[in-house]
Amino acid sequence: MFRSLNRTFRLFILLVGVVVVTAAFNSVGVYAESGTVPETQQNGPEANLKYLFAVFILVWAFFFGYIFFLSRRLKEMKNEVAILKKIISEKE
Amino acid sequence: MSxxxxxxxxxxxxxxxxxxxxxxxxxxxxxxxxxxxxxFYVHVPLGWIGMVSILVVGIASVGHLCTRNNTWDAVAYSAAELGVIFATLILITxxxxxxxxxxxxxxxxxxLTTTLILWFIYVGYLMVRSFSIPGSQGRRYASVVALLGAIDAPIIYMASIWWRTAHPNLNIGPLAEADSDLDGKMYITFFVSLVTFTVFYVYLMLERIQMxxxxxxxxxxHQYVSLT
Structure with a gap:
């Protein structure tokens, strides 16, 4: 169950990445109605976009790392169960 | 559960x-x-979950101290482990x-300072857990650490009211200002993001508790095998 979810999770992250990159090239030109800032003042609508990307990359890297940690721990536990089964069968 | x-x-x-x-x-x-x-749409939901998580650790720790039921302990440990990840992400973002x-x-x-303290509390809780021998008093000591840590959550929330801070007014929770300066679309995006990260947190919690x-x-x- 977890292994298959893990694979789905990887695909999901890839999909989110594709959406983020696609969106980045098509967006962020819209300003709030309450007041538009001239582009010169903001150095263009893409000013500070790198910080937004950095946040998304870091957040998803952390979540991916955590899922990876969980899947490794699960693998370790499966090995432990196998060893324990062997020990018990030898004792019997 | 599945x-x-x-x-x-x-x-x-x-x-x-x-x-x-x-x-x-x-x-x-x-x-x-x-x-x-x-x-903001990522940072604030992460902060919200970081605070909720320490409250979950605190409540589950009380449950464990009162009942000695290991399910409460599993909930507390899982929430602390996820809490340290979310607290780290709050600080980084x-x-x-x-x-x-x-x-x-x-x-x-x-x-920022009270959030950093929260991060240290999470790490402290997990360190007490990892350095204690299985079956020892470690779980109960860690529960006490969690209870002390839970006090930090309301302090973080109230920090922008109690002290002069560069953070804006409260946008979430019981004391959030009704006349928020958020645009309508901004508020919807923020709310959707908050729900998303909360659902994600619940999913991770279910997964971790089971593990x-x-x-x-x-x-x-292991203990049984080593004794026989």
């Missing part, structure tokens, strides 16, 4: 895609802070946002 996990996982996938679309393509750019303000807005990566702002119970069972079998 059906619940599937529902929460599916919900996370759908909601996360909607959230990413809203943040990058739908919500308007804030006039003063520019694009970097969009970090906050620093990345602070740089373009304040011009510095870090300042000893009351909200923690298996880890406990394995420890018991």
């Amino acid at each position: 059906g619940m996990k599937t529902i929460f996982f599916g919900g996370t996938c759908i909601l996360m895609l909607i959230t990413v679309y809203l943040i990058f393509m739908w919500v308007p750019t804030e006039q003063n802070l520019g694009i970097s303000q969009r970090i 906050g620093a990345v946002w602070a740089k373009p807005v304040w011009g510095v990566w870090w300042s000893w702002d009351p909200k 923690r119970k298996i880890e406990d069972d394995l420890d018991e079998v």
Whole structure:
């Protein structure tokens, strides 16, 4: 169950990445109605976009790392169960 | 449990895609802070979950201290482990946002400082757990640490009211101001993002609690095998 979810999770992250990159090239030109800032003042609508990307990359890297940690721990536990089964069968 | 996990996982996938679309393509750019303000839609939900998580650890620890039931302990441990990840992300995303807005990566702002204390509490809890021998008093000592840590959550929340801070007024929770300065679209995006990360957190909790119970069972079998 977890292994298959893990694979789905990887695909999901890839999909989110594709959406983020696609969106980045098509967006962020819209300003709030309450007041538009001239582009010169903001150095263009893409000013500070790198910080937004950095946040998304870091957040998803952390979540991916955590899922990876969980899947490794699960693998370790499966090995432990196998060893324990062997020990018990030898004792019997 | 497995059906619940599937529902929460599916919900996370759908909601996360909607959230990413809203943040990058739908919500308007804030006039003063520019694009970097969009970090808000990730940073604040992470902060919210970081605070909720320590409360979960605290409540589950009380449950464990009162009943000695290991399920409470599994909940507390899982929430602490997830809490340290979310607390780390609050600090990192906050620093990345602070740089373009304040011009510095870090300042000893009351909200930042109390959040850093929260991070140390989470790490302290997990260290007490990892250094204690299985079956010893470690679980109960850690529960006491969690109870002390839970006090920090309301302090973080109230920091912008009690002290002078660079953080804006409260946008979430019982004391959030009704006349929030958020644009309608901004508020919707923020709310969707908050729900998304909360659903994701619940999914991770379900997954981790189940694993923690298996880890406990394995420890018991190890002890049994070593005794016989």
